[in-house]
Amino acid sequence: MIIIGEKINGFIPKTLAAINARDEDYIRFIAQGQKDGGANYLDICAGVAPEIERETMEWLMQIVQDAVDLPLCLDSSDPQVLLDMMPFAKRPGILNSVSLEEGKCEAILPAIADTEWCVVALTCDSTGLPGGPKAKFELASKIIGKANALGIASSRIFIDALVEGIATKEDSFLSFSEAIRLIKAEYPDVHFTSGLSNISFGMPYRKAINMQFLALSMAAGMDSAIMDPMSADMQATLHATNTLLGNDEYCMEYLQAYRGGLFDARPA
Numbered sequence: 285m286i287i288i289g290e291k292i293n294g295f296i297p298k299t300l301a302a303i304n305a306r307d308e309d310y311i312r313f314i315a316q317g318q319k320d321g322g323a324n325y326l327d328i329c330a331g332v333a334p335e336i337e338r339e340t341m342e343w344l345m346q347i348v349q350d351a352v353d354l355p356l357c358l359d360s361s362d363p364q365v366l367l368d369m370m371p372f373a374k375r376p377g378i379l380n381s382v383s384l385e386e387g388k389c390e391a392i393l394p395a396i397a398d399t400e401w402c403v404v405a406l407t408c409d410s411t412g413l414p415g416g417p418k419a420k421f422e423l424a425s426k427i428i429g430k431a432n433a434l435g436i437a438s439s440r441i442f443i444d445a446l447v448e449g450i451a452t453k454e455d456s457f458l459s460f461s462e463a464i465r466l467i468k469a470e471y472p473d474v475h476f477t478s479g480l481s482n483i484s485f486g487m488p489y490r491k492a493i494n495m496q497f498l499a500l501s502m503a504a505g506m507d508s509a510i511m512d513p514m515s516a517d518m519q520a521t522l523h524a525t526n527t528l529l530g531n532d533e534y535c536m537e538y539l540q541a542y543r544g545g546l547f548d549a550r551p552a
Contacts, residue, residue: 285522286325286442286475286508288357288378289318292344294331303332303340311344312351314514319352321513321546325377326352329359337365345372357404357510363391376400378442384409384423389430397434404442404477405431407463413446417462420445424467428474438473442508447478450493451486457497461504468505476501477508480518491517499525519546 291314294300302310318326326348330340337360345356355377358369366379381404382392396403405427407420414420424443431441445463448456460483464476483497484490495517498509502525511518523538523546532538541547 285502285526286477287321287323287513287522288325288327288477288508288510289321289323289513290327290479290481290510291318291512291514292326292348293329293359294340295329296331300331303330303344306343308347311347315348315351315354317514318512319354321519322541323354323513325355325357327357327359327380327510334362337362338368341365341369342372345369349374363388366392367395370395370401376402378402378404380404381406381444382427383407384426386410389427393431393434393436396440397436400440402440402442403431403436404444406444407446413448417459417466420459420463421466421470424463424474425470428471438471439475442475442477443467444477444479447483447497449485449487450483456483457500461501464501464505475508476506477510478506479510491515494518495521498522502526503529516547523547 292299292311294303315326328341328344328348330337330344332340355375356373357378357380358366359380360366376399379392379396379401382388383406385408392403405424407414407423409423414423428438428441432438445460447460450456467474478501480494480498481490484493487493498518498521513519519541523541526532527535527538
């Protein structure tokens with residue numbers, strides 16, 4: 285699994301409070317904690333007003349890159365912000381995200397074509413979320429086609445099939461997993477990712493749903509997750525699932541994670 289650490293995100297109240305207070309120590313703490321939890325990338329999302337987003341993103345990037353040596357996943361709904369932040373990254377990472385919303389592919393894909401940057405591609409367009417797995421497949425195919433035409437290998441694309449909240453759409457996971465199956469059959473080299481907490485929005489005891497969503501999605505072919513690697517529950521779920529899927533010879537990774545304390549309860 286490719287883990288994208290989710291905690292440096294201004295849409296998380298505790299992180300937003302640290303951003304507003306310019307609390308460098310807390311940002312360093314969660315950067316290091318996510319690295320220790322096995323994160324491959326750290327998501328950087330300012331979650332602030334547009335007029336201060338660039339300044340905030342640059343500040344976060346500087347603090348995080350001084351604290352840990354991990355590539356970043358730059359996260360903004362504004363493609364120009366992503367482009368403006370690329371020069372501040374010490375090494376290529378991931379841009380989150382593109383979609384078929386007007387102008388996004390045209391802005392981002394040519395900018396990363398001759399680089400080592402990867403991209404998260406959302407299965408949506410200017411009309412909103414698609415109606416089902418086949419529609420998601422068609423949208424993903426269009427984005428992959430645009431990227432491939434520019435020389436961007438499918439292996440540099442992370443498809444987010446946009447799981448919806450189970451509270452309002454009871455077949456949300458079924459649609460998500462079927463979309464993965466359809467896309468993976470046609471484009472075996474692409475990666476699949478998702479923000480784990482999206483599916484449980486509006487539900488009580490959300491972590492129970494998030495944990496099962498991670499396990500079921502891994503079984504369906506998802507090989508990346510935007511998640512909290514500082515959570516013992518999520519670590520246990522990830523490693524147990526990886527072992528049950530036959531990806532962990534002699535359970536060595538599971539045992540190493542357990543002995544390393546990743547399953548122990550500790551403050552987030």
